[in-house]
Amino acid sequence: MTVPGTSRPAAAPAPAADPRRLGVHLTGDGADVAVHAAHANRVELCLLGEAREDGTRPEERVSLLGPVDGIWHGHVPGIEAGQRYGFRVHGPWDPDAGLRHNPAKLLLDPYARAVDGEIRLDPAIYGHVADDRLAPVRAEPDGRDSAPYVAPGVVVEECAAEPGPGIGWEDTVLYEAHVRGLTMQLPGVPQHLRGTYAGVAHPATIAHLKQLGVTTIELLPIHAKFPEPFLTAKGLTNYWGYNTLAFFAPEPSYATRSSRAAGPEAVLDEVRGMVSLLHEAGLEIVLDVVYNHTCEGGADGPTLSLRGLDNAGYYLHDDGAPGRLVDVTGCGNSLDFRRTRVVQLALDSLRYWAGEVGVDGFRFDLAVTLGRDGARFSPRHPFLVALATDPLLRTKKLITEPWDLGPDGWRTGQFPAPTADWNDRFRNATRGFWLSDPREASRGHVTGHLRELATRLSGSADLFGHGEVPGGRGPLGSVNFVTAHDGFTLADLVTYDHKRNAANLEGNRDGTDDNRSWHHGVEGPVAPDSPAAEIVPVRERSMRNLLGTLLISAGVPMLTAGDEIGRSQGGNNNAYCQDNEISWIAWETTGWRGDLLATATSLLRLRREHPVLRPDRFATGARLDGDDVPDLSWYDETGAPMTPEAWHEPQRRVLVMHRSGAPWGDADALVVLNGSLDERRVQLPPGRGGDYELVWDSAWDHPDEREPTDESGNGHHVPPGGAVEMESLSMRVYLVPRLE
Incomplete structure (x- = not known):
């Protein structure tokens, strides 16, 4: 030839x-x-x-x-x-x-x-x-x-990057966003910068992130990509970017027109400039990286890079039939992390992005594939050991998506330090308690996630309390989330019971059916003058419940961009191919959207100011170092300690959590949850003896709406043992200043 x-x-x-x-x-x-x-x-x-x-x-x-x-x-x-x-x-x-x-x-x-x-x-x-x-x-x-x-x-010149702000895990709040979707419609960002790397670091974008109170932006993949041919044939594209062409090169289409015209070196400079400007603003940047497969697809896919260099050496295949690829990713191929050059490729790429571009960490897509020795996953896989011991990478934020589609692919909590795992159990429990359980209760069925929710609120010790060292990775090993790029947005969770993915041109067959959502009685948006408008306040309160649970739980919270202003995808829960208004954030901040933004901002401020709301260690239920109260206590609606039997009662829908602030020199925190469809009278526990000060109530449309809502006549200060009336499907946060 x-x-x-x-x-x-x-x-x-x-x-x-x-x-x-x-x-x-x-x-x-x-x-x-x-x-x-x-x-x-x-x-x-x-x-x-x-x-x-x-x-x-x-x-x-x-x-x-x-x-x-x-x-x-x-x-x-x-x-x-x-x-x-x-x-x-x-x-x-x-x-x-x-x-x-x-x-x-x-x-x-x-x-x-x-x-x-x-x-x-x-x-x-x-x-x-x-x-x-x-x-x-x-x-x-x-x-x-x-x-x-x-x-x-x-070919490009090499350079070294300056380190980022180095925010500790205990102070971290992740904000998952897409380069294009974040700024395509963001007011204040000039038209020529919208949807670009430069747009991510524009002062208008930074101002929103800083005002909201997040610390670390987690970008969906920015590695150069190539859309799946079946999408191209439909006139669609792989908007999310989980189809990598090059593990060292940035995606050119996310650069400004001027950078693209100046050449690939200018595109790379724009990426480096984005990282530098975010660092100057005190923000970190984490990249979502896809080392589990490539855009070359299955055996019938194109030959663009690895396939033509060493197909048998790079891709996982059947040992008995080397020509047959083994697909544990659902994408046609899987990289074979038994191979030295595959491990080296991933590590060298990570070191480049950290050392020469300056990013602060990585989120590993379908990370179980990266720890497989063929069919078997091991937390002591050479790649994972290398991450934990590499002098540069071990200092970065390393986040796993702890599953893939292969045998025994669910591994949440089983990755080694210093990684943190996306905690899908937190997502499911939070949605279950506030949405799918009440939905079933409204239909006459009794279900319960109370015990599961308590485990997630306190840091998921069942998942992250184990490992090579006593105590495991601790609660900071858990990345808590309620929504992510994949699935319903926060607003759609309370608006739809069923996905609406027709725009993906797959007959609505794609995307999960396990949404654990609740439309509150009517599917889809409700007009203000509709007879069903009465459900709108309940929907809004449900969103506040989900945000509140996320931001007062032990663990590292992750917000999905736009959830803070009620972004909707019209019920599409798999918008991976929608590079348009379906996926782009519509930056509307008036009315209830502005109230929701104020709520998210207020909750993040509370979390930032009170370390008791972001504990960095698991509670024991004991009195520590001479403290007057246990580090963590649970009570029922009568103010009595929860009994072992009470945890197993599916009809029980009220829970009170008391967390001592003594280990952090902070006030105590009391969180009251009413997950029932009815108002409930709740007696607050004795605690330390000081009055409980109400600092946030999900019944408030706006956090400044601090009107008394209890019967005690004490407004926002309730004495120990005092009773309060809890709105249906609502939660409260109280603080109890320590007595000196």
Whole structure:
């Protein structure tokens, strides 16, 4: 097979200074080049010239030396920053053995720091023969040159980043957002910066984040991506970005038009500028990263990078049939973390983003795949051990999505320190107590999540109290959330019982049916002049209950961007392909939306000012260090301690939690929950002896609405043992100043 192009007539390149340092690194009079292709018999570095009008580029090829431990390498003089390049790999074509080398395909360097342009969907980007509908025709190598259709890598200068603000886990509040969706409609952000990296760091965006009180923005993937062909065929795109093309390169489409016009180096500079400006404002940035699979899809997918370099070495496959991929991600392929080069690729990528771009941490998508030794997950997997011991990475925030779709894929609480896990049990218990349980009660059914909710309120010791050291990771090992990018928004949780995903063009079959939501009697939005308008205040109170539970529980809270102002996706609970108003935040802050924003801000201020509302250790239920009260106590609505039998009564819907502030030199906190459909009279426990001061009530539309709501006549100060009237489906937070 021959491919148009020219080979450099000069002698073979000199060896790279360090053949095992993968990627292209400027040094001396050129660059050291190294790429892993263990089964190849020749690898060519392709240096690309300026694009012609037809999209093709002049191409100069240099045959690399090797292999050394499967790595091909060389020092190539004359390479400078801005050079576009790729690889062509010669070797056996044997799909049954998992080998798919095809030199007609220009391959992206997995270590490329930047990419130029975007991939165009065409049969030529497939290693096998595909027809115009991209369906496989023959399992033989396709001879069409893919270079005009793919995005080459770009050589960039290296640099070191300044460290971020270093916010402790005990003070952290995560805010999950999408680069585009966050600012596409944000007032104050200029039109040319909306939906960009620069827009994320614009003063208007920063002002909102700082006023709200979050500390750490967690961005959905910004690695360069390539949408699934089936989405492109429908005129849709992978908006969320969980389909990675390059693990070192930023997604170009999120950059400003001026940066894209200036070239890939300017795109990278915009990302670095975003990180720097956020740090200057005292904010951290965490990246959602997808090392569990790539955009090359299943065996019938395109050949863009890893598949053409070493398909059998990078992708998880059936040991008895190497040509058959094992998919534990639901995305067609899974990276094989039994392989040294796969582990190295992920670690090198993480070090780059932390050390040279300056990000403060990472959230690992489908992290169980990263800890699999084939079918078996191990918390002592070499990759996870490396994260815990790497001098740079162990200092960053490391967050796992602790599940995948493979065997025994649910592993919440089973990852090792210093990682923190997304706690889906917290999400389910909170939604269950405030939404699905009352929904069933309104239909005459009795269900109960009281015991489960108490466990989550107190930090999920059943999940995070175990590990290699006594006490496990503690409550800060739990990332608590009620909503995330995947699923209903906060407003949609109280508005819909059923998903509305028609816009995804999958017949409403996609997305989960386990929403644990409650429309409160009417499906969908309710007009103000509708006879059903009476349910609107209850919906709003339910949102405040969910926020309140999230922000006073032990653990690290995560808000989803826009929930603080009641963002809706119209009931779409799987908006991964909706790069439009369905997913973008509509920044309306008037009326009830403004009240909700004030509530979220007030709760976060309370949390920030009172460490008793964000404990960093598990409670014991005992009196510690001479304290007058236990560090954590539970009471029923009569003010009596909860008995073992009471915890198992499904009809019980009132719970009182008393948390001592003594370990933090703070006031005590009393949280009263009424999850029943009726008003309840609740007698407050004796506590420490001082009056209880009401600081927040979910019955308040606005946190400044501090009118007395109890019968005691004491307004917001209630004596120990005093009784209060609790609105149906409501919660309160009281503080008890310590007596000196």
